[in-house]
Amino acid sequence: MPTVKCALQGLQKSYGPREVVSDLSLSVAEGEFVVILGPSGCGKTTTLRMIAGLERPDRGTIAIDGAIVSAPGRFVRPEHRAIGMVFQSYAIWPHMTVSENVAYPLRVRGIRLRERRERAERVLDLVGLSNEGPRPATALSGGQMQRVALARALVSDPALLLFDEPLSNLDLKLRERLRTELKALQRRTGLTSVYVTHDQAEAVELADRIVVMQAGRIVQIGRPQDLYREPRTRFVAEFIAAANILPAIVLAATAPGVAIVRTAAGFETEARHDIAASPGVPVDLVIHPEDCTLLAPGAPAQHCHAVEVLGSRFQGTGTRYTVALHGAPFDVLVLGTDEPLAPGTPASLRIAPGRARIVPAT
Ligand SMILES: Nc1ncnc2c1ncn2[C@@H]1O[C@H](COP(=O)(O)OP(=O)(O)OP(=O)(O)O)[C@@H](O)[C@H]1O
Ligand SMILES: [Mg+2]
Incomplete structure (x- = not known):
C-alpha cells in the first residue's frame, strides 16, 4: 500500500447559508499528482485553502503526513503545515531580489542567511532560473515570476505542494511549456501535489488522478484515461472531453x-x-x-x-x-x-x- 500523504475526510464548508463544499473525502498517495477539476465556483479553491489552513472546515478532518492538522477542536495554522503553495497571481515582493523572494519563507522561520542563500540557489536551479537570483524580481517576465513562485513553494521542502490555477495568467504557448516542465519537475522530485484547475487539457496532461468536482461534491475520481473511457455521468463526459x-x-x-x-x-x-x-x-x-x-x-x-x-x-x-x-x-x-x-x-x-x-x- 502506498503511503497516504494527505487525507481529507468528510470535509464540509459553508459561507453563510450556502454550502460550497459537501462531504468531501479524498486520499492522496505519496508522490502522486492529483488534479481537482471542475467548473468555476464548484469549490476547488475552497478545498485547497482548507488543506492549506487558510480556511477552517465546518466539518471533517484533514491529515498531512499522518498528522491531523484540522478536525473538530483542532486546527494547525498554515505556517505550521508542511505545505508549499502556488497561486494564479504570482504574489512576488517587488522590493526584493529573486533570491530574497524565494528565501522569504525561510527568513520567516529564522533560518540563517547563508543557509537561506544556499537553499534558494538550489530550488532556483530546479526551476531553471540558476543565474537570476540577484536580479530584482520586477525585472522578470510572467513565466519567470511563476517559476520564482514555484521555487518559493519548494524552498521549505514541503510534504505537499498545492497549486491553484498557477498557469492561467500566462499565454497559451508558455502555459503549455510550463505545464510540461512542471510535470517533469514533479516526476523528478516525487513531490506529492494537489493541483486545481478548470482547464481539462491541463488536468489530463498533469494528473496521475483527476478528481472531478461539481457543485461542492466529488462526482468521479480516476486516471485521465478512465475518465475518458468510463465517465459515470454526462457532466463528466462533457467536462473531460467534448464528446x-x-x-x-x-x-x-x-x-x-x-x-x-x-x-x-x-x-x-x-x-x-x-x-x-x-x-x-x-x-x-x-x-x-x-x-x-x-x-x-x-x-x-x-x-x-x-x-x-x-x-x-x-x-x-x-x-x-x-x-x-x-x-x-x-x-x-x-x-x-x-x-x-x-x-x-x-x-x-x-x-x-x-x-x-x-x-x-x-
Ligand atoms: N470568502 C467567501 N465568502 C463567501 N463566499 C465565498 C467565499 N469564497 C468562496 N465563496 C463562494 O464559494 C463558492 C466556491 O468558491 P471557490 O472559490 O472554491 O470556487 P472555484 O471552484 O475555485 O472557482 P473558480 O474556478 O472560479 O476559481 C463560490 O460560489 C464562491 O462565490
Ligand atoms: Mg478557484
Missing part, C-alpha cells in the same frame, strides 16, 4: 455491461455501461469524436453507418467534421492534414468497437 452526447433508450441488454441502444434520431449501436440498463430505460449515449473515423461511402466494414458531411473545421493536427447521422449532427475527428470533404459528401462513419458508452439520462 458527442445523444439522448437514447435501451433496446436490449446483450451481455453483462453491454446494451443495444437507439438514439432519438433512430441510430442504433451497442454501448458499454455500468448502470441498470434494462429495456426502455432512457440514457445518454457518449461517443468521442476521436474514437470515430470517416471512410468512403458504402465501406463494408462492421460498425459503419452512412452519414453525410455537414461541415468541417481544420484544427492543425486534424479536421473536426460535423456529419449528419440519421439526420442529427455528430462530431468526428479525422487526424492528418488531408483536404477536407466538402459539405454534402456522403461517407461512412466508423465507430471504434467498444468505445460507445451510456450514462444515466439527464
Whole structure:
C-alpha cells in the first residue's frame, strides 16, 4: 500500500447559508499528482485553502503526513503545515531580489542567511532560473515570476505542494511549456501535489488522478484515461472531453455491461455501461469524436453507418467534421492534414468497437 500523504475526510464548508463544499473525502498517495477539476465556483479553491489552513472546515478532518492538522477542536495554522503553495497571481515582493523572494519563507522561520542563500540557489536551479537570483524580481517576465513562485513553494521542502490555477495568467504557448516542465519537475522530485484547475487539457496532461468536482461534491475520481473511457455521468463526459452526447433508450441488454441502444434520431449501436440498463430505460449515449473515423461511402466494414458531411473545421493536427447521422449532427475527428470533404459528401462513419458508452439520462 502506498503511503497516504494527505487525507481529507468528510470535509464540509459553508459561507453563510450556502454550502460550497459537501462531504468531501479524498486520499492522496505519496508522490502522486492529483488534479481537482471542475467548473468555476464548484469549490476547488475552497478545498485547497482548507488543506492549506487558510480556511477552517465546518466539518471533517484533514491529515498531512499522518498528522491531523484540522478536525473538530483542532486546527494547525498554515505556517505550521508542511505545505508549499502556488497561486494564479504570482504574489512576488517587488522590493526584493529573486533570491530574497524565494528565501522569504525561510527568513520567516529564522533560518540563517547563508543557509537561506544556499537553499534558494538550489530550488532556483530546479526551476531553471540558476543565474537570476540577484536580479530584482520586477525585472522578470510572467513565466519567470511563476517559476520564482514555484521555487518559493519548494524552498521549505514541503510534504505537499498545492497549486491553484498557477498557469492561467500566462499565454497559451508558455502555459503549455510550463505545464510540461512542471510535470517533469514533479516526476523528478516525487513531490506529492494537489493541483486545481478548470482547464481539462491541463488536468489530463498533469494528473496521475483527476478528481472531478461539481457543485461542492466529488462526482468521479480516476486516471485521465478512465475518465475518458468510463465517465459515470454526462457532466463528466462533457467536462473531460467534448464528446458527442445523444439522448437514447435501451433496446436490449446483450451481455453483462453491454446494451443495444437507439438514439432519438433512430441510430442504433451497442454501448458499454455500468448502470441498470434494462429495456426502455432512457440514457445518454457518449461517443468521442476521436474514437470515430470517416471512410468512403458504402465501406463494408462492421460498425459503419452512412452519414453525410455537414461541415468541417481544420484544427492543425486534424479536421473536426460535423456529419449528419440519421439526420442529427455528430462530431468526428479525422487526424492528418488531408483536404477536407466538402459539405454534402456522403461517407461512412466508423465507430471504434467498444468505445460507445451510456450514462444515466439527464
Ligand atoms: N470568502 C467567501 N465568502 C463567501 N463566499 C465565498 C467565499 N469564497 C468562496 N465563496 C463562494 O464559494 C463558492 C466556491 O468558491 P471557490 O472559490 O472554491 O470556487 P472555484 O471552484 O475555485 O472557482 P473558480 O474556478 O472560479 O476559481 C463560490 O460560489 C464562491 O462565490
Ligand atoms: Mg478557484
